[in-house]
Amino acid sequence: MTNPIKVAADAVIHFLHNMGVNTFHNYPGGTIAPLLDACPQFDINVITSRHEQGAGYAALAQAKLTGLPGIVGVTSGPGVTNILTPVADAYFDSIPLLIFTGQVGTGDINRYQGIRQRGFQEVDTPLLMQAVTKAQFQPKSVSELIEILPQAWNIAIEGRKGPVSIDLPMDVQRSPYQQTITPKAAPAQLVNNSELTEFTQSLMTQVAQAKKPVIICGNGMANKELAVVLNKILARWPAAVSHSLLGIGVLDSHSPLALGFHGHTGSQVAGYAINEADLVLVLGSRLDVRQTGTLVDTFAPNAQLYRVDFDSDELTHARIKNDKQLNLALELFLPHFCQQIEALATPINLADWHQQIASLKSQFSWPYPAYPGISPVKVIETLSAQMPENTICVTGVGAHQHWVARHFRFALPNRQFFTSAGHGAMGYDLPTAIGAAMHSPESEVLCIVGDGSFQMNIQELGVITEYGLKVKIVVLDNHRLGLVSQFQLMNWDTDVACGKKHTPDFCMIAKGYGLSAQHCDDPSQLASAIEQFVQTDNAALLHIEIDNRHDVLPMLLGGQTTDKMWPYYDMQGNKLEHNDE
The missing domain is CATH 3.40.50.970 (Thiamin diphosphate (ThDP)-binding fold, Pyr/PP domains)
Known part of the structure; x- marks a missing residue:
């Protein structure tokens, strides 16, 4: 059989095929054409959106649903600047993407003092991508390309996932090359067993003592396997569960233990429960300002706060003081914690806490005024x-x-x-x-x-x-x-x-x-x-x-604690005065 790999662009697409990718999202242009041309040779579907943003967001869904990096390709210049918004989305919400951007030939890339642009539709793609990607590559030769491609794949999926950009000059894409690009095994995360054991033992002591525990599930918990483990934990330790916006659904929204999501536009029930809690276990959540409000010293004021996160920077630069923290992937921590919970002689009785939560749910209905028309x-x-x-x-x-x-x-x-x-x-x-x-x-x-x-x-x-x-x-x-x-x-x-x-x-x-x-x-x-x-x-x-007076009520405003969200209107639609005190 004739070798279908003739140029470097063919080798890139062949690599993606071997990694399990079957779809290449794109908006076309001249400098990305070699990659598009290679896709049919390796049974990769080419999906062309109507705008680069459309291609980027479709690839974002690809990543969330396949477990592989989403794949998107755009041309140089305006293609690059148009794709930046979905790339930023992927970066901030920890979604793995590989962004292939076409680029002018290597001879035109080098800038000279006083010259804004050497090649047509040339922009400094690595510089533009720097703030919203985990890594940026611009191989100037085939040897560089075959070295960085497996590396870029691993960077996108290891640790805290995210986008990686690969800027491909036209002459590099079209350079003769007839070999396969070999994947490289991503390094496994090292587990510090002593830290894991110390953290879990301390947490289990708090679990045994806590009367009002709350688990906060963030984006790091938002996968099917971890949701299953969480439900096993709750069967023996039925803590109340709140969520960040991206953590919604880790626990069934209709579960009696579900508090809703907390924070800026979240549930007043969740805000009260966190304010009352004596133990808060934070799993894969950044606890950003929209979750906690501006008064960071009063978030969960009565609780011991235990936090597990893969991103060490989030722990080092935490807005909220952690009593105990563990820098580890939840896929490694949660099964270990589940084993400790399931080893308990009897399930923990939190009936009084459940009764209080039920009372809060009854007390704090959503304060939406009634307006004419459809609600x-x-x-x-x-x-x-x-x-x-x-x-x-x-x-x-x-x-x-x-x-x-x-x-x-x-x-x-x-x-x-x-x-x-x-x-x-x-x-x-x-x-x-x-x-x-x-x-x-x-x-x-x-x-x-x-x-x-x-x-x-x-x-x-x-x-x-x-x-x-x-x-x-x-x-x-x-x-x-x-x-x-x-x-x-x-x-x-x-x-x-x-x-x-x-x-x-x-x-x-x-x-x-x-x-x-x-x-x-x-x-x-x-x-x-x-x-x-x-x-x-x-x-x-x-x-x-719908009537244009419908608002998102209540809302956690600056200067408020989580148990005092401001409704803004009364139930008759009359505006309430706001007092920060």
């Missing part, structure tokens, strides 16, 4: 009840994101929540949902968006019909950039940039792209509209208009 919470709860168990729910960024996080039921391994957390990027929604439909065809993919976030990458609707994907899209339209509008009104009494937005006919746009679509603004028709939407056996869009 966004009703929309979310109805969708949650009617969508099947194997639903991946993807949101954009805005008020709708937080309503979904609060009111949609999530439960790994089946019901998964995809959203942009650390970067908070509008436009994440539709292209990530498209990637989810491609890489998990057995799942139902529901994309819930706001009118603002949806219009950031609305052009990706064309990808749905081109590839025959079944993506269900709900547009919650309040004619307002809701969350920022709410912030502006709370602080300055004006929302000149965010309020009273004209929105297009989303149904007409969807139909223009070949999707079925319907509109609803009448509460009496909501149930039938959602039922028809859910039962549609193809891609569909449901455009729901």
